[in-house]
Amino acid sequence: MSTVNVLRYSALGLGLFFGLQTDIGLKKAASKKQQQEAYDNKMKLVEEAKAEYAKLNPAESKEAAPASKAGEIKSINLEDPNADFGSVILQAVDSLKN
Template structure:
């Protein structure tokens, strides 16, 4: 009878130990997922803020008429079409 009680209580203790281990594992996994979700939410918020900042503080383009005054006819890489169109646009203004 005492051998049966030892086996019975050993099984109960083993069941409790396995249950605690499983419970701690599930809790730590849930905490890790919660931290990961909070981190991804922060990253998404940062990306959204960067997009808004880029939209509000977009670099202003210079007028093309300013580039017409700064051309060199001796330059072999000169874009003649751009120079001519810039001159025409400056005449329209």
């Protein structure tokens, strides 16, 4: 009879162990899914905000800017972080040639 009790309680202990392990794994998966959904929602809001900002503040395209005439020196802002120094130098050289 003691062998049956050992097997019974061993099965009960293993069932509890695997049940707890499964429960912890499912909770982690649900937590990760919830965090991913929250992140996706935030990214969706950011994309919507970018689209709305672009609609309210249209950026001037580089192609739309009128071409500078030969000999005309365009004002140069060296503090601009988006300045293309290569084109500035080429414009200066072209203005010297003409």
